[in-house]
Amino acid sequence: MTYWLRCTDCGREYREGEVEYLCTACAGTGAAGTAPRGVLRIEYGKVTGAVPDESYSDSRRWHVLLPLRSPESMPPLPVGPTPLHRAERLGKELGLARLVVKDDTVLPTGSLKDRASSVVVAKARELGRDTITTASTGNAAVALAAMAASVGLRAVILVPKTAPIAKRTQMLVFGATVVPVEGTYDDAYALSLEATRVFGWYNRSTAYNPLTVDGKKTVAFEIWEQLGRKAPDAVLVPTGDGVILAGVHKGFGDLRDAGLVDRLPRLYAAQAEGSAAIVRSLDVEGEEVPGLARATTIADSISVGVPAAGRWAKRALRETGGGGIVVTDGEIVEAIALLGRTSGIFCEPAAAAAIAGARKAAREGLVGRDETVVVLVTGNGLKDVAAAERAVRMPEAIVPTVEALGEALGGELKPPMDTDGHR
Ligand SMILES: [Zn+2]
Numbered sequence: 001m002t003y004w005l006r007c008t009d010c011g012r013e014y015r016e017g018e019v020e021y022l023c024t025a026c027a028g029t030g031a032a033g034t035a036p037r038g039v040l041r042i043e044y045g046k047v048t049g050a051v052p053d054e055s056y057s058d059s060r061r062w063h064v065l066l067p068l069r070s071p072e073s074m075p076p077l078p079v080g081p082t083p084l085h086r087a088e089r090l091g092k093e094l095g096l097a098r099l100v101v102k103d104d105t106v107l108p109t110g111s112l113k114d115r116a117s118s119v120v121v122a123k124a125r126e127l128g129r130d131t132i133t134t135a136s137t138g139n140a141a142v143a144l145a146a147m148a149a150s151v152g153l154r155a156v157i158l159v160p161k162t163a164p165i166a167k168r169t170q171m172l173v174f175g176a177t178v179v180p181v182e183g184t185y186d187d188a189y190a191l192s193l194e195a196t197r198v199f200g201w202y203n204r205s206t207a208y209n210p211l212t213v214d215g216k217k218t219v220a221f222e223i224w225e226q227l228g229r230k231a232p233d234a235v236l237v238p239t240g241d242g243v244i245l246a247g248v249h250k251g252f253g254d255l256r257d258a259g260l261v262d263r264l265p266r267l268y269a270a271q272a273e274g275s276a277a278i279v280r281s282l283d284v285e286g287e288e289v290p291g292l293a294r295a296t297t298i299a300d301s302i303s304v305g306v307p308a309a310g311r312w313a314k315r316a317l318r319e320t321g322g323g324g325i326v327v328t329d330g331e332i333v334e335a336i337a338l339l340g341r342t343s344g345i346f347c348e349p350a351a352a353a354a355i356a357g358a359r360k361a362a363r364e365g366l367v368g369r370d371e372t373v374v375v376l377v378t379g380n381g382l383k384d385v386a387a388a389e390r391a392v393r394m395p396e397a398i399v400p401t402v403e404a405l406g407e408a409l410g411g412e413l414k415p416p417m418d419t420d421g422h423r
Contacts, residue, residue, distance in 0.1 A: 001044055001049075001063065001064055001065065001066060001067065001068070002016065002044075003016055003042050003043060003044050003067045004016060004042075004043050005018075005019065005040040005041065005042055005043065005210060006040065006041050006043050007023035007025070007026055007038055007039075007040055007041075008038075008039050008040065008041050008311065008312050008315075009023065009026045009037045009038055009039070009287075009311065010023060010025055010026050010038075012025055012026075013043075014040070016067075019040070020209075021040075021203065021208050021209060021210070022036065022037075022038035022039060022040065022208065023037075023038035023039075023040055024038075025038070026038030030288070031288070033290065033291045033293075033306060034288055034289060034290050034291055034306070034310075035242075035277070035281075035288070035289035035291065035306060035307050035308070035309070035310025035311050035314075036207075036208075036306075036308060036310075036311075037311065039207050039208075039210065039213075039246075039308070039309055039311065039312055040210040041210065041213070041250070041312075042067050042210055042211070042213075042214045042250075044065060044254070044257075047064055047065065047257075047258040048064070049064040050064065051064050051065060051221075051255075051258060051260065052064075052221070052225065053071075056071065057078070058078035058079055058080055058081070059074070059078075059079040059080045059081075059115065059118065059218045060074055062218050062221050065217075065221070065254050065258070066119060066214065066215075066218075067119070067123070067210075067211055067214055068119065068122050068123060068126060069126050070126075073122035073123070073125050073126050074118055074119070074121075074122040075118055075121050075122065075147045075150040075151050076150050076151070077108040077114070077118070077146060077147060077150045078108070079107060079108065079114050079115055079118045079218070080107065080115065080218060080219075080222055081222045081225070081226070082102065082103050082104050082106050082107060082219075082222065083102075083103045083106065084100050084101070084102050084103070084222070084223060084226040084227070084374075085100060085101045085103060085343060085345075086099075086100055087099045087100060087101040087342070087343050087375075089342040089343065090338070090339060090342040090343050090355075092342075093338065093342055093359075094358055094359050094362045095362050095363075095369060096358070096362050096367065096369060096371075096373055097369055097370050098370060098371060098372045098373065099358065099373050099375065100227075100232070100372065100373070100374050100375070101339075101343060101345065101374075101375050101377055102219060102222070102223055102374055102375070102376050102377060103345055103377050104219065104376065104377060104378050104379070105345060105346070105347060105351070105377055105378075105379060105380035105381070106380075108143075108146055109139075109142045109143050109145075109146045109170060110139075110142075110379060110380030110382065110383055111139035111142065111143060111301075111348075111378060111379040111380065111383070112139075112216065112219060112244060112376070112378040112379070113136075113139040113140040113142070113143035113144075113216075114143045114146070114147070115215045115216050115218050115219060115247075116140065116143070116204070116206070116211070116212040116213075116215030116216050116243075116247075117140065117143035117144040117146070117147040117148075117204065117215070118143075118147050118215060119211050119212075119214060119215030120132065120144070120147075120202075120204045120209060120211050120212060120215060121144070121147040121148055121150075121151060121153060123202075123211055124153060124202045125151060125153070127202065129153075129201070129202040130153055130154060131153070131154040131155075131156060131199075131201045131202065132144060132148055132153060132154070132155050132156070132201065132202045132203070132204050133155070133156040133157070133158065133192050133195055133196060133199075133201045133202070133203055133204070133205075134155075134157060134158070134192060134203065134204035134205050134206075135158045135159070135181075135185065135188035135189040135190075135191065135192035135205050136157065136158070136159055136163075136185070136188070136205075136206075137159070137160065137163060137185045137240065137300050137301050137302075137303060137304070138159060138163040138164060138167035138168070138300060138301060138383070139167065139301055139378075139379055139383070140204070140206055140212075141155075141157040141158075141159055141163075141167070141171055141176070141178075142167050142170040142171050142174070142383075144157065144176070144204050145157060145170070145171040145174035145175070145176035145178075146170075146174045148174075148176065149174040149175050149176070154177065155171075155174075155175075155176040155177065156176070156177045156179065156195075156201065157171055157176045157177065157178045157179065158179050158181050158188040158191055158192050158195070159171075159178065159179075159180055159181065159185075159188060160180070160181055160183060160184055160185050160187070160188055161180035161181060161182060162300070163180075163300060164300060164383060164384040164386070164387075166382065166383045166384060166385065167383055167384075168180070170383075184294065184295065184303075184305060185295075185303060185304055185305075186291075186295075186304070186305045186306050189205055189208075189308070192205050193205065193208065205308070206241055206243045206308055206309070207241060207242070207243045207246070207308035207309035207312075208308060212243055212247075213243055213246045213247045213250050213309065213312075214247070214250065215247070216243060216244050216246075216247025216248070216250075216251075217247045217248065217250040217251030217254065218251065219244075219247065219248060219251065219376065220235075220247070220248045220250075220251025220252045220255070221251055221254075221255065223235070223374055224251075224252070224255055224260070224261065227372065229260065230261070230372075231252055231255070231261040231263060231264065231265045232265045232371075232372040232373065232374045233265060233266065233367070233368070233371035233372050233373060234265055234266045234267075234268060234322065234361075234366075234367045234371060234372075234373045234374070235248055235265050235266075235267055235268070235373075235374045235375075235376065236268045236270055236325075236354045236357050236358050236361065236373065236374070236375045236376065237267060237268065237269055237270065237354060237376050238270050238299070238301070238302055238350045238351055238353045238354040238357075238376065238378050239269035239270060239271050239278055239279075239302060239307075239313065239353075240271075240275060240295075240299075240301060240302030240303060240304035240307065240350070241304045241307040241308040241309055241310070242269070242278050242307045242308065242309035242310050242312060242313030242314075243308060243309045243313075244376065244378065245267060245269055245278075245309070245312075245313040245316055245317075246309040246312040246313055246316060248267060248316075248376070249264070249267060249312070249313075249316035249319075249320070252264045252265060264319070264320045265320065265322075265374075266320050266321050266322035266323075266367075267316050267317055267320045267322040268317070268322045268323055268324065268325055268357060268361060268366065268367075269313060269317055269322075269323075269324045269325070270325045270327060270353045270354045270356065270357025270358075271302065271324065271325070271326055271327070271353065272297035272298075272299045272302055272303070272326075272327060272328075272329060272332060272353055273297070273326050273327065273328045273329065274295060274296040274297045274303075274329070275292070275295035275296065275297045275299070275302055275303045275304055275305070276292075276324070276326045277289055277290065277291055277292050277295075277304070277305065277306070277307050277310060278307050278310050278313050278314060278317075278324065279323075279324025279325065279326050280324075281310065281314050282314065282317065282318070282323065282324050287311050287314060287315060288311070289307060289310030289311055289313075289314055291305050291306030291307070291310075292305040292306070293305065297329055297332075297349075298329045298332060298333065298349050298387050298390075299329070299332055299348075299349035299350040299352070299353050299387075300349070300350070300384065301348065301349070301350035301378070301379055302350045302353060323366065325357040325360050325361055325366070327353050327356040327357055327360065329349075331356040331359075331360075332349050332352045332353050332356055333349070333352070333387065333390045333391045334356070334391065335352035335353070335355035335356040335359070336348075336349065336352040336355075336381065336387070336388050336391040337391040337392060338355060338359075339351075339352060339355045339377070340381075340391075345377060346380065346381030346382065346388070347377050347378075347379060347380065347381050348378075348379035348380060348381050348383050348384045348387070348388075349384060349387045350378060350379055351376070351377040351378045351379050354375045354376055354377070354378070355375060355377075357375075358373065358375050361373075395408070396408075
């Protein structure tokens with residue numbers, strides 16, 4: 001669809017293709033160590049055409065609201081729709097009668113990031129670019145690697161060397177050029193921007209490339225459609241750099257602009273205690289989001305010191321009347337097991353942060369018992385099994401006899417006696 005870009009900070013507008021990444025007037029003007037200024041928002045004006053276009057079954061059905069010349073540019077790996085579960089047993093535990101779980105663990109590479117990578121790779125094809133780079137905590141790079149592989153583009157991935165081994169392995173299996181970086185995600189991010197300038201690659205880094213927000217917004221479109229073309233009351237979003245939150249905000253915003261919803265849901269950012277720059281910034285007046293010197297959390301996907309879309313996320317939390325929730329690593333680990341045993345969904349730690357956040361939101365009365373509350377489950381637990389192992393107790397092996405089995409089950413089951421009184 002034809003579009004233009006508008007700076008989320010100064011409002012300056014650009015034609016499609018006039019600028020690729022940040023607003024040229026705002027980029028680099030913020031104080032050092034704060035969330036960057038100049039993130040661009042994609043604007044469509046009046047929607048012409050059906051939303052969704054029923055002739056497609058995956059995210060191409062939203063092409064009327066995607067920044068692409070043709071839905072056919074999108075990679076062949078189908079993205080969405082993912083299931084929206086009525087999580088009754090989890091809801092009971094949390095005291096929420098209308099809790100629903102949006103399960104993005106089933107996307108092609110197991111995380112919501114497939115939504116953004118699919119759109120960015122489509123754009124690279126339309127622009128005739130052959131190499132795409134990104135910095136990533138892991139999932140975004142895995143998604144880029146897969147989407148690039150499916151259409152034969154080259155992906156150059158910069159990840160902190162501490163990214164979970166399953167994610168690094170996924171990227172390599174997809175044939176990406178993977179370069180582990182000494183340092184944090186923030187260091188990898190800075191390097192990806194410089195490499196883009198020096199080598200002329202196309203950059204997928206999150207928020208820096210405005211298409212990432214627009215790609216992620218399809219999760220909001222699907223929620224709207226699956227709830228019977230209605231917006232929920234609240235959405236809990238696991239939050240690191242703020243781009244998924246911005247994407248959800250943009251998605252419901254696009255639906256409102258198209259006259260399809262009359263209000264936005266309240267958005268809540270669930271952040272890990274050691275990586276909560278956006279939530280902490282809500283106490284700071286104005287739009288500034290001070291970064292952290294160093295982010296630390298077991299939830300690697302949301303371990304971010306200086307959030308790339310921090311200013312947009314902060315605005316979204318305020319504008320929608322939502323807010324921030326901080327959870328500890330202990331609560332995150334517990335929530336992995338809680339979601340698993342009540343719903344049968346295995347999530348990674350970042351997604352569990354939103355489950356733990358939902359528990360807190362219910363306890364603190366941020367969300368009402370009878371409100372429709374959506375929790376975004378953004379990543380598959382198989383991506384970080386080591387973290388999940390902390391949530392369970394691995395049982396010892398037994399000798400293969402029913403007696404030993406009975407004992408292993410805590411003596412609650414005993415094999416019946418035979419006629420001689422023997423077991
Ligand atoms: Zn600007």
